[in-house]
Structure formats: C-alpha cells, structure tokens
Amino acid sequence: MKLNIAVLPGDGIGPEVTNQAVKALKAIASEFDHNFKFVYADVGAVAIDKQNNPLPDETLDLCKTSDAILFGSIGHPKYDNDPSAKVRPEQGLLKLRKELGLFANIRPVKAYETLLDKSPLKKNIIQGTDISIYRELTGGIYFGEKSLSEDGNVASDLCEYSREEIERIAHLAFKSAQSRKHKVTLVDKANVLESSRLWRRVVTEVAKQYKDVTLDFLFVDNAAMQMILNPKQFDVILTENMFGDIISDEASVIGGSIGLLASASVGDKYAMFEPIHGSYPQATGKGIANPIASILSAAMLLVHFGLHTEAELIKIGVEKSLKLNISTPDINTKYDNITTSKVGDFIEDFI
C-alpha cells in the first residue's frame, strides 16, 4: 500500500516521541513491502516562533493532500502563563481539527496486564478494563463564540451543538459498540445544560437504529467518579468536547501512565493520529518521554487503512517492551536508564 503521511511533531516532547512512531512505521513498510512517504511540517509554538502562525498555510495544505497525519503534541508554558497572548500554540491544533473536519476523537483505554501494578488504582478495580471513548472534537465550547468586554472585566465562551454534529459521532460510537460489548454510555450534564439535553434527545433517537446496543446515561460529575470506582462498567463512552477532554485524561490513570494512550481523530475526509498527552515541556530533550502513545497512534493509523496484521505486530512489540521493562521511567521501576529512543529501537527491531 502507498501512503503519504504528514508528520507534525509540534512542541516539547512531540518531536522525540513522533520519531519513534515514524521508525515503527518505516519498519512496517519495509517488512510488509508498503510504500510510506513521510513529509514533515511545523505546528504549534515552533511554528509561531518561525512564522508567527501556529498553523501555517503550508502545513494545512500538506495535511489536506496527505492520506493521514501523524501528530506529536502542542503547547508551551510561555503562552499558558500569559493570559493575554493573542497567538497561542493550541489555536494551531484546534484550527487543524476544525479545517479537516476531524469531528470524532477516539481514545482507547486499556489496563495492560503487565502494568497492573503501576496504576494508582488497585489491581482488582482496573483489571480487565477496556473502554473506547468517543469525544466530539469540532464543536461545543471549544469552538463557540468567545468574547471579552472592552474593559477586560467580563469574558464568555459559548457551548453550542447542532443535531448533525451529535448524530454523526453518535453513529460512529454505536457502530463501534456493535463490535465490542454492545453498550454506549452518554456522558452529559442534562440536568443543567440545554446542549446536554439536545445530546440526550438526539442520541436516544440514534440508538433506535442499533437495537443490539444498550444506551445509558451518566451525568459528567458522576462519570468522573464512576471512572475510578468501577471502570469495568464502561464499554463505549460517548461525550461532547470538553467533558471528553476531562474524562479521557482522567481515564489515563487506569493504564498507569498517560504516556500510553493513543488517539485517532477522524472525519469524513481526513484522519489524524496523536498521543493524548501534552507537550510535557519539563521533559523535553531528556530522553524520558514515553513514546508508546505515539507508537500506538501509528498502529491506529494502520488500522484505519485496514492494515490489521501490521497494527497487530506493533501492538505485540509494545506489549513485549512492557513485559521486558524496556520502558521509560514513568512506568519502569526496574531500570532507570531506558530512553525514549531505546524503546523505539526495541520496537523497530522487533518488527
């Protein structure tokens, strides 16, 4: 198979971890005789530094003419601590999601057998957890109108949703549940928010087309609690943009490290693959960043193109690295000298 892959390493640890994912994909290409072409482009703080634009036109064009996008991470503390900055790295990521219509962010959460002891949660709570979170990614309060009064004393953000925005991701979630444990949980705040009530109405309607899937509802505050009390109760979680952001980062504690969680962002035309962790600036260049999330994002990319055997091989390599303690310090209690690229090398060699 021939694939043009746009690589957007971004900020902080983004480049280091993305490198390992590219290494894995190159190994897959040579092993299975695929033709993967990688073209790099800037996004985020790095792009602001060079061009004062977190998403330069060339980058967006490249993404639109590629088959898939491999994304690193974005963000820099100098913008976080300057609430008045007009240009910020995150705008690059948000614009990318919007321009490419990547409306569904899919985040698998799994408890790895070999890592059961690494989680802050007790083993019996997490063992067997296997959740797929469907987070809406191009609507809600992230993209609604924002305002700041002239005197700077009143600020607002609008959370808006339309039936279509809800329907399209709901269908993806129900279809996924059909090949899993046949259960969708809608997370919302329908006792307070008008937009959540729309979600509840529309998702209830969509559910009628999937008779083999059960639908249940959970208020987001309760969901944040249930995720820790009993994560095994969940199969597919469907939710809006902001709640999905919070719940999926929270859920990362189940696996023992956010450095393990991959995600796919898909739309009607494009697809992007990225770790759910951030740019982790304190770790940049130290070789301690966990590349597994990025490598598993590459595996999700392969699945997206039907390359299941190839993806499986990456996953087996990952599990093997975990079992043998070829892992970065965040999850390694045995060796403290395994770097980001050593993990990448191991998986590359394995493939």
Next chain:
Amino acid sequence: MKLNIAVLPGDGIGPEVTNQAVKALKAIASEFDHNFKFVYADVGAVAIDKQNNPLPDETLDLCKTSDAILFGSIGHPKYDNDPSAKVRPEQGLLKLRKELGLFANIRPVKAYETLLDKSPLKKNIIQGTDISIYRELTGGIYFGEKSLSEDGNVASDLCEYSREEIERIAHLAFKSAQSRKHKVTLVDKANVLESSRLWRRVVTEVAKQYKDVTLDFLFVDNAAMQMILNPKQFDVILTENMFGDIISDEASVIGGSIGLLASASVGDKYAMFEPIHGSYPQATGKGIANPIASILSAAMLLVHFGLHTEAELIKIGVEKSLKLNISTPDINTKYDNITTSKVGDFIEDFI
C-alpha cells in the same frame, strides 16, 4: 446560641440523611444549652409534585429569614430521562443558590485513616490527603443564557464570568490557604477558554495580596488526572462552577465513598450546608444511605457560627463510628445490617 435553621430535605435519600443531621444538632443543642429551632420546607421533585414549583416562595422566604439552611439532596430519574421537561428539580437548587447569593461552595476532601482500605486508590497514594475545594457556585455555564432553536435542532449554553465573581471567591480561597498549607491551585482551561483566561488574570492579581500563599495553575484535564495520581500535592483548589462540580465528585473517591463528603455554600448574607452526593433514588427508603456527609454538613454549619467545640464533638463521633464499623454498607465490609438511622443514633448517643 440561638439559631433558626431551615431544613430542606429534598428528594430521594435527602430526608433520611437530613434526619440524622438534625438528630446530631439537637443533641448538640441539649448538651451545650443552645437554642436551635428547625423549620422544614419542600424543594425539588417533592415540591414539583405538590406545587409544580421546585422552589416554592414559602421555601425561599423561610431560607431568607433563617440563620442557616440544612439541605438534603435533589433530583429524580423521571426528569433526567425526559430532556423536554420544562420544570425540573435541579432548578430549585440552582435558583436557591442564585437567590441567596451562595457564590462559594467549599468541599473538604480528606482520607480518613480508618477508611484507607476502602478507596479504589492505593493506600500510599491517598494517605494524608487533605484538600479544600473552592468551587464558584452562582456563575459560569450553569447560569449563562441558554437557547434552543425553534426547530429544536440547535442548543446552547453560555459560560460567562465577571471580574467581581472571580475576585470574591478567590479571596476566600486565599484566606483559607493562609490557615492551611499556603497553596492555591487554580484549575481552568486557559489554553482554550476566554473565561478561563479571565480567571487566570484576576486570580494572579488577587494573589499579590497574599504574599504567604503560592499560586499555581493546572488545566482541568490535567487536574482530573493529578487528582488520582497524586492528590497529596493539593491544598486549596480554586475553580469555576462546572469544573468544580466534576473535580469534586471525582475527588470523593479518595475518601472511599461520596457518602462522606460535606459541603458549605456561602455568600455575603446566607449559608447553606449540604452533602455533595445526589438523591440516590435507587436507595431511597432502604436505610442504606450513608448519613455521614449530611452529619458533617451539620458540623460545618456549627463551625460557620464559631461553635468549634461543638463541631469537633460531631467529628469525633463520626470518626468513632467509622472506627467501630457503625457504618452503612457502602463503606462497611464487616457488618451489613447497619442502617442510616443506626449511624445517626450512634452519633446522637455519643454526643
């Protein structure tokens, strides 16, 4: 001391648990020779059933003429599953908060020594946790303009904050930190939301008046993760309404049961005390609801009026009941027949 206390038991398990709190307060009154008067009123689904109004005028009037309010819980599944209901129990609670100007909801989160094994989190993670969450309660997306298009296909909620709304709760949080571990963590989403950037600006300014308190910032997604990875890092958490709702319910897992968490909602004129748990309809009338959160809310009420010795006595009674396993099934692995009122009786007798 003479206190007129309005009692609003509300829905579900509200009446059962509130009863135990009243028992404790009556015991305190007789032991310390105080004059506490209790007047009951309806709120929530129960008030809708009787008067088609979740917050009848008499109830609001009673609250305004009382010294403090003891609140149970609110909510009923028949409204949750009907996204088109015009009148809903939660409106009663929200209106009460707004009308009484209860802008700060204070939620203490503690890991009880005797309950360390009950949490889904590992003992070493939670031991020593002592957090005070300051949640803004009368602003943000809870109270911003809501809209639903004529055809019912587009819905929105506005999240709006003003400088004043942020300042007044920020001062309370910093003052509290001064008598604790001198640290305030602002939880926001300033990399995306205009309202969060206002929070960051205003809170940074307020911090200048409290030189002995350190201020740090955490994005809400990261905070949801840190709360589980390392809850001991927190002292005072300051946040807006919706994030506070989510983070504090999540934090309840630290104590082993949401049935243990009390809260105080305060404003310039009024103060209300309530468990953070909901109406838990499935448990109603079964005698299995944990009354501790409500009883500890009564203790917070006493502290509010400077009755520290009295409050301390209640807290010692609570710890004793936990130690002796005089507790409801949610946290009792030894006996399974201790009812809500047995716990209340024990604490009453102890006092």
